[in-house]
Amino acid sequence: MIAGLSISKDSYQALVLSALGIALILIMLLSLSLGAYAIPFSSVLAILGEQFGLSLEGVDRSAANVLLQIRLPRIIIALLIGGGLGIAGAALQGLFRNPLVEPGLIGVSSGSALFAVVFIVLIPGLAGSSNLIQNLGMPLFAFLGGLTHVWAVYQLARTQGRTDTATLILAGVAINALAGALIGLTLFFADDSALRSFTFWSLGDLGASSWSKFPVAISLIGIPSIMLMLEYRNLNALSLGEREAFHMGISVQRVKIKILILSALIVGVGVSLAGMIGFVGLVVPHLIRIGFGANHRLVLPASFLLGAILLNVADLMARTVVSPAELPIGVLTALIGAPFFIYLIFKLNKINS
Amino acid sequence: MLQAEDIHFCIRQRPIVKKASISVNPGEILAVLGPNGAGKSTLFKILAGEISCTRGQVDYNGQNLRALKTQQLASVRAVMPQHSTVSFPFTAREVVELGLPKDSKKNSEKNIREVMELTKVVHLEDRLYQQLSGGEKQRVQLARVLIQIWEKKPFPRYLLLDEPTSSLDISQQHIVLDILKKLKSQNIGVLIVLHDLNLAAHYADRIAIVKDGLIAGVGKVEEVYSESLLSEVFDHPIRLVKDQETQQILVSSNSAFHSELKISKQAQA
DSSP states (O other), rough: OTTOOOOHHHHHHHHHHHHEHHHHHHHHHHHHHHHHSOHHHHHHHHHHHHHHTOOOSOOOOHHIIIIIIIIIHHHHHHHHHHHHHHHHHHHHHHHOOTOOOOOOOOOOHHHHHHHHHHHHHHHTTGGGGGIIIIIIHHHHHHHHHHHHHHHHHHHHETTTTTEHHHHHHHHHHHHHHHHHHHHHOOOHHHOGGGGGGHHHHHHOTTOOGGGGGGGHHHIIIHHHHHHHHHTTTHHHHHOOHHHHHHHHTOOOHHHHHHHHHHHHHHHHHHHHHOOOOOOHHHHHHHHHHHHHHHHHHHHHHHHHHHHHHHHHHHHHHHHHTTTSSOOOHHOOOOOOHHHHHHHHHHHHHHHHH | EEEEEEEEEEEETTTEEEEEEEETTTTTTEEEETTSSHHHHHHHHHTSSSOOEEEEEETTTTTEGGGGGGHHHHHHHEOOOSSOOOSSSOBBHHHHHSSSTTTTTTTEEEHHHHHHHHHHGGGGGGGGGGSHHHHHHHHHHHHHHHHHSSSSSOOOOEEEOOOETTSHHHHHHHHHHHHHHTTTGGGEEEEEESSHHHHHHOOOEEEEEEEEEEEEEEOHHHHHHHHHHHHHTSSSOOOOOOTTOOOOOEEEOHHHHHHHHHHHHHHEE
């Protein structure tokens, strides 16, 4: 993939990651500036500079409030959720040895959403109750839902150490339909404002992001993402097959469980914070592999960065296209992702035939 | 030495491998032959550590297989499966690098170079694995497997290959087996499951013949290859002839002879 370039693998990796990192920072700055309440770019820099102790004149307090209390947490949560979806997609594709795997398609997201909704119904009077339960209990419950579903799909679709694409997608379709129906049913009967809307769960919404969600997001998405990045060697070996990975000295069962748990945690917590956002986990690892090769040492961190970029771009569009109203963010990711998915099916059919 | 003693394996009370004993010495090629369903694959999996035997034991250099951690085992033996698929667009060189042991930082560049030269895949290094021909893929896989045990160690290492040539044309088959011959100087013992009796006779130092989960014969080619044993094991009349030029044993299984033997068998009865 890097033929013709006479630089070492390490510096190539550093180059790709810093380019993505810079792109992410730029899109975040742009995102801070644009929106229903436009803040000029110079003010954005001034307000941010003030936070780091640089005192600059002419900082508008209301602009600073919008930026620091509304936009910044939203952008950072979007960074973590998008990055998490990207890296979880990459890891799950590696584990299933199947490039069509995506947390949304195979039912991890809807499993998480279902469990999150059920959690709210099971714990009555939650709306006003302790923040700890809501802030920590729901994400963890959503994680359990995601884990249950990903485990079920994994067992269903695996035959002789490989996953069959058709079974995988069909299992995902079935689980998505069932979880969707159960979510709808729960929402219909439980008239609780804490449940939010069906749109929130099925198409996602970053609008509820605030600093209060940040600790959960950074610890239950950020840290697991870093832990997944360290699994690159195992995921590389697994792309040869489970038998081969075992021959190469990898404790396959342990590695599989670890990757499933970390991915389900990232996706589940993301869903509990912002609902189901589809296709990020599908598109991102693909673009990275097409552009920079298949080595998971690069694919995993790069997928995190590109996922963060993509979700911030999508969120920026969701906020600005029909401003002052907002589009559900899942609409945008699906608009990009679904055609891409169809293209992938075509491409894989061509390879297989 | 890789040594399996009295190993036994059952699936649902039905014995697949019974009291099989087999050993591979460092620096030799042992070919395992036998008809389909003889238990070769099961025996292979037991030796590779994928499944454990119901009875008996397998030792690598005197250490019981069960006592070895997955990673320790990987430093003593490498396994080449029949054919491997790679699910993502790795380049040939990246596939080879996948086989690098975890603790090898120092000589990895030199080792990669050496195995890729030995398996003649250097010129393919930047090509995508998925786009290589069958023979090229197999050689890249061989390089990937070899790198795992290439580093010289104070103990001998072993390479197990499960019909690595089954989908290759004649010249590719010889290329692969020629590579294996060169491993002798590396203190590596090779166990290879083969279907082609001539290929085995040509390259193996010793041959083990498996039939119905038992080792029906083991030894040097001239000790094991007899018309009666081979015909019996493969349930097909087999004739041995000598190549006029090389004086090597050639195995013939043509059907003209088939009817003749059937008749003589009936006559004996």
